[in-house]
Amino acid sequence: MLYPKKINAKKGKKMIQIGIAISIVIALILWGTQKAFTPQSHWAWITIACMIYAWIITLYSIKTCQNIAGHVFLQMLAVSALLVYIDYITGFEKWSFGIAIPIVIMTANIIMLILTIVARNRYIQYVIYQIFICIVSYLPVVFITEHLVKDEILSYLALGASIINFIVFVILCHKSLIEGVKRKLHM
Amino acid sequence: MKNMEEKQNLYWRRLDNSAKIFPLSVSKKYSTVFRISCVLKEKVVPKILEKAVEKALEVYPFFKVKLKSGFFWYYLEENPKKPTVEIESNYPCKYIDPKNNRQYLFKVTYFDRKINIDINHVLTDGNSATNFFKEIIYTYLELKHEKNFEEEIRLTRKVEYTSEDSYLKNYNKKAKNNASSQKAYILQGKNIALGAISVIHEIIDFDALKKVCKEKDVTVTMFLTAVLIYAIYEANYKPSHGKKPIKVCIPVNLKKYFPSTTMSNFFSYITVEAHMKNLDTFEEILQFVKLEFKQKLTEKEIVNTMSTNVKIGTNAFIKGIPLLLKKMLVRIGYVEIRKYTTITFSNIGRMGIIGKYQDYIEEFLFMIAPEPVEKIKCSACTFNNQLVFTFTSILDDTKIEEIFYEFIQQQGVPITRQSNGVLEIKKSREEK
Numbered sequence: 001m002l003y004p005k006k007i008n009a010k011k012g013k014k015m016i017q018i019g020i021a022i023s024i025v026i027a028l029i030l031w032g033t034q035k036a037f038t039p040q041s042h043w044a045w046i047t048i049a050c051m052i053y054a055w056i057i058t059l060y061s062i063k064t065c066q067n068i069a070g071h072v073f074l075q076m077l078a079v080s081a082l083l084v085y086i087d088y089i090t091g092f093e094k095w096s097f098g099i100a101i102p103i104v105i106m107t108a109n110i111i112m113l114i115l116t117i118v119a120r121n122r123y124i125q126y127v128i129y130q131i132f133i134c135i136v137s138y139l140p141v142v143f144i145t146e147h148l149v150k151d152e153i154l155s156y157l158a159l160g161a162s163i164i165n166f167i168v169f170v171i172l173c174h175k176s177l178i179e180g181v182k183r184k185l186h187m
Numbered sequence: 188m189k190n191m192e193e194k195q196n197l198y199w200r201r202l203d204n205s206a207k208i209f210p211l212s213v214s215k216k217y218s219t220v221f222r223i224s225c226v227l228k229e230k231v232v233p234k235i236l237e238k239a240v241e242k243a244l245e246v247y248p249f250f251k252v253k254l255k256s257g258f259f260w261y262y263l264e265e266n267p268k269k270p271t272v273e274i275e276s277n278y279p280c281k282y283i284d285p286k287n288n289r290q291y292l293f294k295v296t297y298f299d300r301k302i303n304i305d306i307n308h309v310l311t312d313g314n315s316a317t318n319f320f321k322e323i324i325y326t327y328l329e330l331k332h333e334k335n336f337e338e339e340i341r342l343t344r345k346v347e348y349t350s351e352d353s354y355l356k357n358y359n360k361k362a363k364n365n366a367s368s369q370k371a372y373i374l375q376g377k378n379i380a381l382g383a384i385s386v387i388h389e390i391i392d393f394d395a396l397k398k399v400c401k402e403k404d405v406t407v408t409m410f411l412t413a414v415l416i417y418a419i420y421e422a423n424y425k426p427s428h429g430k431k432p433i434k435v436c437i438p439v440n441l442k443k444y445f446p447s448t449t450m451s452n453f454f455s456y457i458t459v460e461a462h463m464k465n466l467d468t469f470e471e472i473l474q475f476v477k478l479e480f481k482q483k484l485t486e487k488e489i490v491n492t493m494s495t496n497v498k499i500g501t502n503a504f505i506k507g508i509p510l511l512l513k514k515m516l517v518r519i520g521y522v523e524i525r526k527y528t529t530i531t532f533s534n535i536g537r538m539g540i541i542g543k544y545q546d547y548i549e550e551f552l553f554m555i556a557p558e559p560v561e562k563i564k565c566s567a568c569t570f571n572n573q574l575v576f577t578f579t580s581i582l583d584d585t586k587i588e589e590i591f592y593e594f595i596q597q598q599g600v601p602i603t604r605q606s607n608g609v610l611e612i613k614k615s616r617e618e619k
Contacts, residue, residue: 002226002552003386003607004275004298010611013380059381 016059019114023051043099043154050107058114068115069129076108076136098149102158105137109158109165116169127176130169137162198248198265199255202309203451204354204500209309210254210261211517215382216559218282219308221533221566223320224301224552231297232331237272239327240295244270246346247319249450253290254309256510261309266290275303278384278607280556280579283307295323300549302327308452313535313553314440315348315450321540322346328547336543353447354497362494367460371434371529374419374562375427379583385609387588388552389576392601393569399598403473408534409480411576412437413473414594415532415565416461420472422586424463435459436531441493444486455493457483458528469594525560532565540570554579563587585610 027048034044057068080101087096112130140155149155170177202210209219244251252263268289275298283294283305292307293316302324306316325344329336379385400410416433424433441453459479466472482488499505508516538551553568554577563580578588589612595602606612 001299002301002388002605005608012383016381 015117020055023055027051043103046099046103047106050103051110054107054111054114058111069112069126069133072108072111073129073132073136076104076133079104094148094150097143098151099154101143102140102154105140105158106154106161108133109137109161113161113165113168116165116172127173127179127181131177131181134162134166134169137165200252200263200350201352202261202263203352203449203453204497205312205452205454206309207260207500208517209307211514212521213282213307213309214518215282217521218280218556220280220283220305221308221313221316221555222279222303222305222553223313223317223568224279224303224554225320225324226549226552227300227302228547228549229331230300231302231327233272233274233297235330236295236297236302236323236327239323239330240270240272242326242330243319243322246322246344247348247450249348249350250293250310250319252292252310253285254292259506259508259510259513261510263310270295272297274298275301278382278609279303279386279554280305280384311450312440312452312454313438313533314442314454315452317535317538318346318348318450321538324548325541325544328544332547339541339543348448348450350451351447351449352451353441353445353449353453354493355501356447357441357445357490358494358497359490360494360498362491362498364491364495366492366495367434367458367527369460370431370526371460372419372424372429372431373526373560374423374529374582374587375429376423376562377583378559378562378581379609383581383609384557384607385578385580385582385585386554386607387578387580387585387610387612388605389578389588389592389595390550390603390605391574391576391595393572393574395600396574396595399600405473405477406480407574408437408532409476410473411534411567412459412480412532413469413476414591415530416459416466416472416476417469417594418587418590419530420463420466422584422590429463432529433461433463434527434529435461436528438531438533439484439489441489444489455489455496457488457492459483522560525558528561530561530563530565531555532567534567536569538568538570545571550575552577557581580610583610585612588612 027044030044030047034041057072080096083096083100083104087094087100112126112133115126116130137158140149140158143149144152144155213219248265251266253266255262255264266289268291270291270293271289272295275296283292285291288294292310294305296303296305304316304320304323310316311319322344325339329340333340396407396410400407403410405413412435416435419433423429436456436458438454438456441447441455445453447453457480459476461472461475461479466475505513533553533555535553540548548570550573551568551570552575553566555564555566557564557579559581562582563578565576565578567574567576569575576591578591580588592602592604604612
């Protein structure tokens, strides 16, 4: 064998199409749940917008071979900080902790989950950012324990997304994880 | 303070005339990277390879550099960091991001029995890169089989080179521009999804190929160029009713024409311009290619092409444009510039490997990065009795590769294929 096993172009395209189809189903479920249980709130639309954002970023970075994880991590921190600031200057009702940040965390974890599955061959360069994202993703727990959150559902969902992301990451990329940590921390 | 002093003492050099354009145009889509691979007869040991790369860099400190930006041009500065050696995980010839590569402009990777070096053209050309890569392979084999190479280890290999810009030394200020003003036929078809690169190696029996070429009174490069034009004509040009000429760009090693020991880029090119209205059969194409080579592969023509390019690089007005502005202008114009070539075919010829080392090597591979305009690029290198002709492609279609393969087979030349699996290659009757 001369080359590492690469996903065949046709298979890769199919996998992306399946992923998009699954996302559409999830979006419909979210929209239905919101309509049935919390019709006064529009959280499902925010989540759907985030899913679209996640797909655009993922497809673009796979195509251009960018270190997407670094960008995701930076955007996750910057957007969260900005949302907290907006929340603060508009009366500090703490929606940034209960709604916005959990959705940002879910989006980041979904992007990393897609990357783990689609681009795990070159995962070594993403490892350190994946670890940072996983660590930051536990912030909703802090928000709950510090009583900064009124409605805890989204915080638990964000926590669930980051746990699933971390488990899949460890299962599929444990070799890259060890190698990446050794390299970055000069161990 | 000490750090500052160390920084000030770092060795630096200017980019050669050819290299000046590469960092201005380089992007994820135009990587300007080429790859040389060596397939060994045994599995690669990464730690030994790492040592071999470090040792080879001591012999060739020329490559121990990083790219820095000046006010008018980029320049190269000594890189004090150690290079990394990684397992191959990406497609070949992809953009080398210096940030993820300790600022180096080359990347050594391995996979199973294969050692690869991906090199940014800013640094050097295929010919000099081959010398550096061979040094890595020699050192690797010496470290791996110390006992078998005791004699070779004792005798240090003589390496003499400079980093001068041989273009400036040899160009003719009065030379006339000989470039054709007509745009080329651009290969039609959809791109492969998600930025993947397909690699198909056509492994050809060199003796049998030489015999066929001798019968037809042409060189191997002429013959392969003609087969390539024929394959493009049959597979892509005819079905899409092409009108513009098929232009094949063939790099030429200038060290064959001028005395130079530089490791920097020192190549030019000739362009075979085939107007398909008058060419229908392979024999007609072959005779045409032969004539084009005869007319264009002369010292006078090559000096003219080289000099035109040097004059652009040394033009006082262009020199005076700030780097940032140069970069913007080149990026806007680069896609248009590329439209004057249909395909590039680079043949680096024989990989001269010293005696005993040959026993450990199975084959060499050479490939260049395809681009959005030149969707397929071709390259060849020869080792022992094997010429490996490689198609690197972003075109979601293998018809050109298949016609090329079938044609060589029809000439009675033994040929086999290997690919990186991105595109499925249809099996021929013999392979089935």
